[in-house]
Each structure stands twice: as structure tokens, then as C-alpha cells.
Amino acid sequence: MGYILKERQNQVSVAGNHAETIDCNKASLAGSVSQRACVFCGSRVVLYPIADALHLIHGPIGCAAYTWDIRGSLSSGSQLYRLSFSTDLQERDVIFGGEKKLIAALRELIDLHHPKAAFVYTTCIVGVIGDDVEKICQIVEEEKGIPVIPVQAPGFQGTKKDGYRIACEALFKLIGRINRPTPAHSINILGDFNLAGELWMLVDYYKQIGVNVNCSLTGDGRVEDIGNAHNAALNVVQCSGSMSRLAVMMEEKYGIPWKRVSYFGIEDMSEALYLVARFFNDSDMMEKARNLVRKQFERLMPKLQWYKDKLKGKKAAIYVGGAFKAISLVKALRLIGVQSVIVGSQTGTKEDYDVIRRLCDEGTIIVDDSNPVELSNFVKEKGANIFIGGVKERPIAYKLGLGFCDHNHERKIALSGYDGMLNFAKEIYATAMSPIWKFT
Amino acid sequence: MQQQCLQYGNLRKINNKDMASVIKDKDIKRKCYVSTRNACKLCAPLGACLVFKGIEGCVPMVHGSQGCATYIRRYTISHFREPMDIASSNFSERTTVYGGSRNFITGINNVISQYHPSVMGIASTCLAETIGEDVPALIRDYQDTNCDKKDMPLFVFASTPSYCGSHIDGFHNTVLAAISTLSVKGRQDEHINILPSMVSPADMRHLHEIVDDFGIDGVIFPDYSKSLDNVFTHEYQLIPSGGTPVKDISRMSIAKATIEFGTVFNKGSIRVHYTDHQPTAGEWLKKNCNVPNYQMRLPIGIDASDQFFNTLCEVSGKTLPVKYVEERGRLVDAYVDGHKYVFGKKVMIYGEEDLVLSVVAFCKEIGMEPVLIGSGGHSGRMKKEVLTLYPELESTLKVMDDSDFETMREEAYNVHPDLIIGNSKGYYISRELKVPLIRIGFPIHDRFGGQRLHHICYRGTQELFDRIVNAIMEYKQENSPIGYKYI
Numbered sequence: 001m002g003y004i005l006k007e008r009q010n011q012v013s014v015a016g017n018h019a020e021t022i023d024c025n026k027a028s029l030a031g032s033v034s035q036r037a038c039v040f041c042g043s044r045v046v047l048y049p050i051a052d053a054l055h056l057i058h059g060p061i062g063c064a065a066y067t068w069d070i071r072g073s074l075s076s077g078s079q080l081y082r083l084s085f086s087t088d089l090q091e092r093d094v095i096f097g098g099e100k101k102l103i104a105a106l107r108e109l110i111d112l113h114h115p116k117a118a119f120v121y122t123t124c125i126v127g128v129i130g131d132d133v134e135k136i137c138q139i140v141e142e143e144k145g146i147p148v149i150p151v152q153a154p155g156f157q158g159t160k161k162d163g164y165r166i167a168c169e170a171l172f173k174l175i176g177r178i179n180r181p182t183p184a185h186s187i188n189i190l191g192d193f194n195l196a197g198e199l200w201m202l203v204d205y206y207k208q209i210g211v212n213v214n215c216s217l218t219g220d221g222r223v224e225d226i227g228n229a230h231n232a233a234l235n236v237v238q239c240s241g242s243m244s245r246l247a248v249m250m251e252e253k254y255g256i257p258w259k260r261v262s263y264f265g266i267e268d269m270s271e272a273l274y275l276v277a278r279f280f281n282d283s284d285m286m287e288k289a290r291n292l293v294r295k296q297f298e299r300l301m302p303k304l305q306w307y308k309d310k311l312k313g314k315k316a317a318i319y320v321g322g323a324f325k326a327i328s329l330v331k332a333l334r335l336i337g338v339q340s341v342i343v344g345s346q347t348g349t350k351e352d353y354d355v356i357r358r359l360c361d362e363g364t365i366i367v368d369d370s371n372p373v374e375l376s377n378f379v380k381e382k383g384a385n386i387f388i389g390g391v392k393e394r395p396i397a398y399k400l401g402l403g404f405c406d407h408n409h410e411r412k413i414a415l416s417g418y419d420g421m422l423n424f425a426k427e428i429y430a431t432a433m434s435p436i437w438k439f440t
Numbered sequence: 441m442q443q444q445c446l447q448y449g450n451l452r453k454i455n456n457k458d459m460a461s462v463i464k465d466k467d468i469k470r471k472c473y474v475s476t477r478n479a480c481k482l483c484a485p486l487g488a489c490l491v492f493k494g495i496e497g498c499v500p501m502v503h504g505s506q507g508c509a510t511y512i513r514r515y516t517i518s519h520f521r522e523p524m525d526i527a528s529s530n531f532s533e534r535t536t537v538y539g540g541s542r543n544f545i546t547g548i549n550n551v552i553s554q555y556h557p558s559v560m561g562i563a564s565t566c567l568a569e570t571i572g573e574d575v576p577a578l579i580r581d582y583q584d585t586n587c588d589k590k591d592m593p594l595f596v597f598a599s600t601p602s603y604c605g606s607h608i609d610g611f612h613n614t615v616l617a618a619i620s621t622l623s624v625k626g627r628q629d630e631h632i633n634i635l636p637s638m639v640s641p642a643d644m645r646h647l648h649e650i651v652d653d654f655g656i657d658g659v660i661f662p663d664y665s666k667s668l669d670n671v672f673t674h675e676y677q678l679i680p681s682g683g684t685p686v687k688d689i690s691r692m693s694i695a696k697a698t699i700e701f702g703t704v705f706n707k708g709s710i711r712v713h714y715t716d717h718q719p720t721a722g723e724w725l726k727k728n729c730n731v732p733n734y735q736m737r738l739p740i741g742i743d744a745s746d747q748f749f750n751t752l753c754e755v756s757g758k759t760l761p762v763k764y765v766e767e768r769g770r771l772v773d774a775y776v777d778g779h780k781y782v783f784g785k786k787v788m789i790y791g792e793e794d795l796v797l798s799v800v801a802f803c804k805e806i807g808m809e810p811v812l813i814g815s816g817g818h819s820g821r822m823k824k825e826v827l828t829l830y831p832e833l834e835s836t837l838k839v840m841d842d843s844d845f846e847t848m849r850e851e852a853y854n855v856h857p858d859l860i861i862g863n864s865k866g867y868y869i870s871r872e873l874k875v876p877l878i879r880i881g882f883p884i885h886d887r888f889g890g891q892r893l894h895h896i897c898y899r900g901t902q903e904l905f906d907r908i909v910n911a912i913m914e915y916k917q918e919n920s921p922i923g924y925k926y927i
Contacts, residue, residue: 005550028506030530030543031550038507060566060602061476061816062483066511068865083846088476091603091712094570105475124505124567125603128536155505156531156567372525373554376676391514395523399676440672 003377005032012374015357015364022353024368027159033371035319035392036346038155040123041067042163045409046242047119047151047170049193050221051075054115056085058102058133059123063155064088071409072195075220080113089125099131106140106148116223117147119170127154147223149173160321161241161347168246171217171226175250178227185280186214188232188256190247191239192263194219195409198416202263205417209288211276217243230254234279236261236272241322241347262324263416264424265332266300296418307425308337314432315341317384319367319375319393320407323348323356329388329407330359336425341382344370372396386432401440403431477846480790480865481816483602484610484709485563486512489526490638491614492561494662495596496683499557501527501547503540503575504565519883520641520668520891523680527551536571544578552591555678559686562597563614569601594686596621605709606816608792611638612706615662616721622686623693623729631657632755633692633731635700635721637738637794638882641669642892646899653761654752659688659695669891693729697755698722699748701738701896702794708819738794739896740904741802742771748897767898774902775806778909783807785912788857790814790848790866791881793822793841799861799880800826802901810837811855818842845869859911864890876911880904 004012010023028034044067047055057064064086075081087105089098102120110118118140122133133150141148151170153163187206192199199219206213214232215225235247235258247258259279261272270293277286316338318329323345330340343356344367356366365378376396379387387397390408397404405427407415413427414420485502489512492500502509509528516524529540529547551560564575579595586592598614605613615635634647644665651658666682673681692698700722707717722733734755739748745768749760785808789799793815800810810833815822823839830837838851849869852860860870860877864885870877884890894900913927 003554005553027532028528028530029546029550031501031527031547031554032530033509033525033527033551033554034506034530035510036506037510038505040505041507041511056475060483061479061481061606062485062508062511062566062602064476065479065482066515068478084478086476086479087474088479089566089603091601094566094603095712101474108474109477124531124536124565125570128567128570155507156536157533159506371554372523372676373678376678391517392510395517395521396676398521399523399670399673401672401674440674 001377003373005029008032011368013353013357013366015360015366016362021350022366022368024348024350024353025161026369028369033373034369035371036160036369038160039158039163039166040121040153040155042160042242043151043153043167043170044121044163045071046164046167046218048081049073049075049218050117050119050223050226051081052078052116052222053081054085054109054113054118055081055121056087056106056109056118057121057123058087058098058126058131059089059121060125061086061088063121063123071193072412073193073219073409074195074197076200077222080115085109094125094129097129097131098126099136102131102133103136103140106136107144110140110144110146115146117149117174119149119151121151121153123153124155127152127157147174147177159347164242165245168243168249171246172249174223174226175229176227176254178224179231180228182214182228182231183212184233185210185282185285186212186232187234187236187276188215188217188229189213189219190217190235190237190258191243192216192219192416193409196412196414198263198414198420201414201417201419205273205292206276208292209273209277210282210285211280217246230256232256234259234276236276238262238324239322240324241349260324262328264325264328264420265335266297266418266421267331267335268328269417269421270297300418300422303422304336304425307429308335310429311432312337314338314385315383316386316388317342317375317379317382317402319344319370319387319389321346321390323352325407327352327355327359330356332421332424333428335421336428338386338428340364341384342367342375342378344368344375376400386428401437403428403434405431473847476844478865479816479844480814480848481606482515484600484605484607484613485565485602486515487607487609487611487638488561488563488598488600488614489516489524490664490668491598491611491618491662492563492596493524493667493680494664494683495559495561495618495689496685497558497679498561498596498683499525499527499551499555499559499679500561500563501529501551502563502565503529503544503573504531504567506530508565515883518885522668522670522891523676525555525678531567536567539571540568540573541578541581544575545582548582552593556591557593557679560593560595561614561618562595563600563610564598565600566602569599575599594622604711605706608638608794608817609706609709612720613709613718616706616718616724618689619661619692619721620724620728622689624690626691626694628696628730629691629694631659631691631695632752633695633698633722633725634658634660635698636660636896637701638792639701639738639896640891640893641665642894643896643900646894646897650752650764650897653763654756654758656752656756656758659692660684661689661692693725693731695725695731697732697734698725699734699736699751699755701736703735703737703797703825704793704817704819704821707821708793708817737801738798740798741805741901742768742775742898743805744798744801745897745901764898767902771898771902771905774905778905779807781909781912784809785858786811786856788812788814788848788852788855788860788862790845790860790862793817793819795881797822797825801829802904803861804830806905811857812838812840812848812851814840814843814848816842816844859908859915861908876915878904878907878911
């Protein structure tokens with residue numbers, strides 16, 4: 001492993017009895033070609049699915065252009081979130097300040113689109129030229145009568161994970177503004193972004209066991225629902241990297257307990273239902289959950305068994321944004337006979353990596369904040385057949401002749417829940433079994 | 441839009457009432473917006489990175505936050521479907537306060553030890569430029585400190601703050617930066633430079649084929665025909681094969697002539713402290729190295745392609761190979777076969793200004809009627825250029841430079857185009873208007889094979905013409921109550 005930069009060597013580990021704790025939670029190394037994005041990106045991806053809010057990016061054009069309609073997050077109503085708004089700062093604005101342009105843009109866009117709230121993202125240079133974005137948001141909020149929330153996310157002020165925290169703090173400012181009659185068995189779903197309609201499947205599962213989803217943060221999100229989020233009995237948190245900060249804040253202020261879940265794979269999906277039923281301590285609910293799981297299990301297992309027979313012996317490399325997702329993927333892959341030989345993430349914590357180390361077979365490479373040099377060498381060394389990652393990892397897989405499954409937020413195929421597990425198996429099968437590999 | 445909206449800049453302080461009246465009463469009524477809604481442009485460092493990918497052995501590094509490199513990687517991979525490794529100097533808060541030299545050095549060292557590049561292409565960002573990073577000085581310092589380093593790469597630096605111009609300005613500025621940095625002095629030689637601008641890898645391959653068929657020693661720069669549309673390699677090439685070799689870029693200064701495609705180039709990116717625009721690379725070579733420069737529109741359409749081939753014949757002293765005589769002949773034949781399908785069709789075109797102008801010329805050549813042309817570029821030249829060529833369009837053509845997709849969408853409802861020509865990002869307009877979109881240029885994110893589309897010369901024109909005719913046929917077929925099998 002001589003290709004690993006010296007400063008990064010502690011961020012790579014091999015699962016096994018004597019494995020050392022992995023180094024993580026640090027800024028990417030300059031010149032390492034990290035697969036991570038920036039603070040702004042972290043806040044943008046979390047808030048993006050709030051459909052009836054205006055998302056205005058204060059800065060030069062790049063940050064807005066590259067985040068225009070990029071997530072596969074669906075909305076059941078307003079499509080406002082799919083537009084890209086920017087103050088498109090020019091050199092003159094940078095010299096003389098962008099405040100006037102920002103306030104004019106905000107007023108103009110609110111009058112045009114009548115959003116329920118506005119998020120104003122500050123980007124790198126706004127952090128440097130010192131526009132008073134807080135004050136402008138306050139002025140416009142008073143004037144227009146909607147929440148106008150600054151999202152102070154200059155790209156250089158930390159990592160993508162700091163962007164998650166900033167987004168959580170922005171969301172927290174929306175919560176508690178509305179009180180609606182809320183059923184007793186109500187939960188908030190945190191950290192599902194309704195990619196390919198995944199949230200709607202989850203809402204349906206919970207409904208089947210008698211649980212009301214009060215608010216989704218942020219998939220198919222609505223400003224008013226978020227305003228009423230504090231009236232739920234429980235926060236169920238997926239994608240803990242991005243959303244646990246909000247759950248903690250809500251627990252502190254509103255006393256709402258929170259639980260970590262994952263909806264990927266049969267095992268974790270079922271546990272997400274049982275966990276809620278256990279929380280409400282309702283035997284009827286638990287019974288319904290058991291029935292639902294049994295029904296789905298009976299429906300899926302024969303189909304998954306078919307895939308397992310075909311895929312047995314295949315090896316997978318996983319490199320995704322959040323480590324909690326990576327954990328679910330290891331389990332889901334195991335269910336269809338695929339062994340994970342490389343598991344990595346952009347933003348995992350020590351605890352996440354400990355879980356991964358215990359979960360994985362001996363010899364599995366575990367990596368934090370990796371890059372193309374490492375990943376391409378890892379897959380060759382471990383003889384992986386399939387790569388699970390995002391668009392940036394795709395060329396690594398394809399140029400080496402590996403199958404690839406897109407598990408990032410741009411995907412258009414639902415991979416959560418029971419049907420998602422089946423889709424996932426189909427995806428893996430389609431890429432692993434294609435006859436084209438004989439030409440590679 | 442920019443100039444009309446200057447009012448907001450004149451207000452000395454934030455005054456709620458004044459501001460509201462300025463924006464509401466004047467600008468919105470005049471359909472002039474302060475904000476950019478669905479930008480029809482990208483940022484300058486993206487253009488720089490494309491050029492760096494067109495230099496052999498080059499690894500780009502973006503001097504700024506981590507996100508800039510990553511966003512550009514994701515955006516370009518989605519189009520080219522090829523490896524796109526771009527390093528970042530990864531600014532932190534500390535870097536921003538105390539300057540980027542430490543990160544710059546770490547970044548360069550780490551890229552060298554991972555990639556062993558022969559060239560490092562450095563593009564600055566809005567952040568680096570705003571805090572006043574002197575990148576040329578950083579490079580000099582690095583070279584001085586490490587002069588005994590064995591694998592020291594060459595450095596090319598392009599200043600590309602995203603608040604100044606768009607991706608196409610970044611592209612042209614980087615072409616200029618590379619040529620002016622790497623050029624050598626010497627006696628004039630027989631080779632010919634071709635600066636193709638931001639065309640597809642397939643277009644660049646076609647240019648190679650043309651110069652080969654002519655028997656010309658041609659230097660095409662940049663050349664990402666291979667690096668961004670590579671063969672299956674069995675390995676992850678850290679630096680993808682292909683790109684214009686450095687020795688070729690160096691000898692561009694002693695070429696017999698330069699042919700560069702475009703009329704607008706980077707003339708939209710006038711910096712506050714400059715009195716005039718940057719020269720184009722061709723202009724620079726002419727002024728500094730006495731290389732005759734032939735500027736022309738992108739060769740899309742027969743007239744423009746004729747001009748290109750005639751120029752090639754003229755400067756090389758060779759005759760047009762029969763192959764291209766025949767390609768031209770087939771294209772004329774196709775025009776004849778297809779002219780009635782396209783005649784009088786109203787067309788909306790958007791993209792980089794030079795691309796738009798070239799496609800306008802092509803549309804006029806086949807009897808289509810451009811009714812709306814738009815660009816995120818703001819050189820201020822597009823309208824003048826198009827009306828000089830086609831004064832008759834003055835009353836019927838809406839020219840929207842410095843514009844965005846939302847403003848164009850609003851205008852599209854007034855002009856009712858029959859079809860739209862542009863990149864993927866205007867798809868939603870075509871969907872809303874229920875008219876076909878013919879995808880050209882960059883990015884093509886919602887179709888397969890954008891990197892393999894031909895746009896230029898007789899062959900590219902043929903492909904484009906076929907696609908336009910087919911889109912019109914398909915539209916007619918789909919929207920007819922009769923399931924025609926002959927159209």
C-alpha cells in the first residue's frame with residue numbers, strides 16, 4: 001500500500017482481530033483528490049428537498065449551477081426547489097459588497113415565487129467580503145412575513161459534515177413556529193431525502209402499523225410541516241451523519257427522544273419498524289409490524305434467494321458518503337451472497353468505523369475520505385467485482401472492468417425499504433451479469 | 441440584463457422602500473431580473489480544467505475550497521463518463537486568513553507523489569482571488585525551493601475567478617495561459633495551429649483526421665479527444681492517455697499559421713483593473729510571435745465549413761482531399777432531400793455565445809428562422825455579431841445575452857419556437873413547451889454519448905442536420921392522430 005500518502009495512512013485500516021482504530025473526522029488533505037465536497041455542499045444537500053422554500057445561493061455562479069436539480073428527491077407538490085437561484089456575484093460586487101444585490105434578489109424572488117420560507121446560502125467569498133447576510137435576512141423576513149434563514153456555509157469553513165450541522169441549525173430555526181393537532185403516535189423521519197419516492201414507501205409502511213409521519217426532514221419537505229415538527233413523539237433518524245445534530249437539538253429543547261435507523265436492506269428496514277413499535281410500547285402496533293415484516297419477508301426471500309444463488313462469491317467495494325449507509329449496504333449485500341471487501345465513507349465517525357470493523361470479514365479494507373488512487377488500487381488488490389458508490393466513483397469501476405451500482409443522492413431508482421432491496425438486488429445482478437464484461 | 445439592472449448598485453445604503461420600488465416597478469415589469477435563475481453558464485475553473493485535460497500528462501489543481509474541484513469533477517464525469525481527477529488545495533479557515541501557500545505546497549507535493557504529472561495546471565477560484573493569492577509567486581517559490589527535485593512538473597497557471605466571466609472565458613483564458621507559458625522562440629516552421637475552442641472529443645478527433653488527410657503537420661490545442669473519450673483501458677489511468685504534448689504546445693509560437701474557432705472568445709471577461717479584454721490565444725500568437733491568425737466561426741454549416749477548409753488549403757498550399765469533397769457533396773444532397781422539413785421552422789438556440797452564433801448561421805443556411813438566442817455569456821457582442829451577418833433578423837430575433845434559462849423560458853412563450861437547440865439544461869423548457877430539443881454542446885447529462893457528438897465541419901453538420909430533421913419528423917409522427925409510417 002505504498003501508494004497511500006503518508007498523512008493518510010491512519011485513515012486506512014484492515015478489519016481483523018488486531019485492527020487499529022481508524023483516523024477520521026478531519027479536513028481532507030490538500031492534493032489528495034478527495035471525493036468529498038465542501039461545507040456549502042453539505043448544507044445544500046440537506047436543505048435541498050424542502051420543496052416550497054426558496055433556496056438562494058449568494059455568491060458567484062458556480063455553486064448554484066452545480067447544484068441545480070441534482071438530487072433525485074421528489075416532491076408531491078411544489079417544484080420550486082428544483083430551480084436554481086443565485087446572486088451571481090460579479091467582480092464589481094465582490095469589490096463593493098454584495099448586500100444590495102442580495103436584498104434586491106431576495107425581494108424579487110419572493111415576490112415572483114411566493115415561497116413559504118427562504119434559505120440564503122453564503123458561499124466562500126461572501127464569507128470573505130463580509131456581507132451582513134444575517135441582517136438582510138432579518139429585514140426581508142420582517143418585510144415579507146416569511147422565515148428568511150441565513151445558511152452560513154462558506155466552503156472553506158470546515159468539511160461537508162460541518163455543512164450538515166449548519167443545515168440542522170437552519171432547520172431548527174423553522175421548528176416550533178406552528179402548532180397543529182398531531183396524533184399521539186406521530187414520528188418525524190429525519191435523514192430521508194425521498195430519492196425516487198423512497199419516503200413515500202416508508203410513510204406507507206409506518207401507516208400500515210398505525211404510525212403517523214408528522215414531518216419529513218427533509219425529503220418531500222414542507223416549511224409548515226417542519227414548523228410543526230416539535231409536536232411529534234419521536235425522531236427517527238436515518239443518515240445520522242447529516243441529521244443527528246438536529247435530533248439532539250430537538251431533544252434538548254423539546255424533549256423529543258431520537259433513534260438511529262436505516263431503511264436499506266430487509267434487516268434494517270424491519271428493525272426500523274420494530275423500534276418504533278417498541279418505543280410506543282403498543283402491542284397492537286408490534287403485531288402489525290410483525291405481520292408486515294412477515295408478509296414482506298415471505299414475498300421477497302424466494303426472489304432474493306434466486307439472486308443469491310446467481311451472485312454467490314461476488315465481491316463488492318463500497319464507498320459512499322455516510323458510514324451508516326455503508327453498514328446497511330454490507331448487510332444487504334450479504335443477504336444476496338455478495339461479500340464486501342472494501343468499505344469506506346466520506347464522513348464516517350470512529351463509532352461507525354468500529355461497527356464496520358466488527359461487521360466485516362477479516363481482511364476487509366476500511367477507509368475514510370479516500371481518493372481515486374487508493375480506491376483503484378484497493379479494488380485491484382481485493383479482486384472486487386462490483387463497486388457501490390456515486391458518479392465520481394463510476395469511472396474507477398468501469399475503467400477497471402467492474403460492475404457499478406449508483407447509491408448516491410442522484411439516483412433515480414428507489415433502494416430503500418423492501419421494494420428497494422429487490423431493486424438493489426436487480427441493480428447488482430444487472431451489472432454483475434452483463435455479458436459485455438467478456439470484452440473487457 | 442447586467443447593464444439594465446445597474447440601478448441596485450447605485451443605492452448608497454439598504455433602504456427597504458427605495459429598493460422595493462426600484463426592483464418591482466422597473467425591473468420586473470421590464471422582465472429584467474437581479475437574480476440569476478437557472479444559470480445558462482458554469483464557472484470559469486470548469487473551463488480551465490477541460491483545457492488542462494487536453495494537455496498531455498497534466499493534472500489540474502484548483503486553488504480554493506475542496507468543493508470547487510469536486511463539483512467540477514461530478515459535473516464533467518456526468519457528461520464525458522471518463523475519469524476526471526482534479527486536485528484541490530483544500531482551503532480551510534486558517535488558509536483563508538493567513539494565505540494559501542502552505543496548502544498550495546502540500547497540494548503540489550501530494551499530487552506529484554500520487555500522480556507524477558509532467559504538467560500541473562493550476563486554476564484559481566473566486567476565494568483565492570478575493571483573498572489576493574499570488575499564484576505565480578507561489579509557483580516560483582515552489583520551483584526555487586525544490587529546484588533539485590527530479591520529477592518537477594511544468595506549471596501552467598490560469599486566473600479563473602468565477603465572478604469574472606463564465607466557463608468559456610475560463611477555457612479561453614487557460615488556452616492562452618498554456619500557450620504563453622510554454623511557448624518557445626525559434627524559426628518559423630511549417631506546422632499549423634488549430635484552436636478548436638470547447639468542442640466535443642469527437643470533433644477533436646475529426647480535426648486530427650482532417651489534418652492527417654491533408655497531410656498537414658497540425659497542432660490541435662487543447663486536445664481531449666482521447667483523455668475525455670478514452671478506450672477501455674483495463675486500468676484506472678491516473679493521468680488518462682491523450683492530450684496535446686507539451687512539445688507541440690511549445691512550438692505553436694513558431695507555426696506557419698493559427699486557425700481559431702470563434703468570434704466572441706473570452707471577450708466577456710473584462711476585469712475591473714483592465715482597460716480591455718484579454719487577447720485570444722490566436723491574437724496573442726500573432727502579436728507576440730508573428731504567427732498569422734485566421735479567426736472564424738465554429739465550422740458548423742456548409743458556408744462556415746467551406747471557410748475552414750478553404751483556409752486550410754490556402755495556408756497549407758494543398759488541395760481539398762476527395763473525401764471531404766464527397767462529404768460536402770453528400771451534405772448538399774441531404775440539404776436538398778431535407779430542406780422542406782426544416783424550412784421556416786422557428787428555432788430557439790442557447791449556449792456559449794460562439795456556439796450560438798455558429799448555430800444561428802447554420803440555421804439561416806438551411807432556411808430555419810432563429811427567433812430566440814440566449815447565453816449566460818455577457819461579452820455584449822452577440823447581438824452585434826448576429827445583426828451584422830443577418831440585418832434582416834433585427835425585428836424578428838430576440839437576442840438574450842447575459843441571460844438565464846428562466847428568463848429565456850418566459851420569452852419563449854412569446855416567440856413560440858418549433859424546436860430548441862442547446863445543451864441538456866434547457867430540457868425543462870422544451871418539455872414545458874412540448875417542442876423537441878436537439879442536444880448539442882456541453883453539458884449533455886440526459887442523453888448517452890454527448891462526448892461522441894460531432895458538431896463541426898461537413899460531417900458534424902451532417903449529423904446535426906439529420907438529428908434536426910429526425911426530431912421534426914418524430915414530432916410530427918408523435919403528434920399526429922394517424923400513425924404515419926412514411927413521413
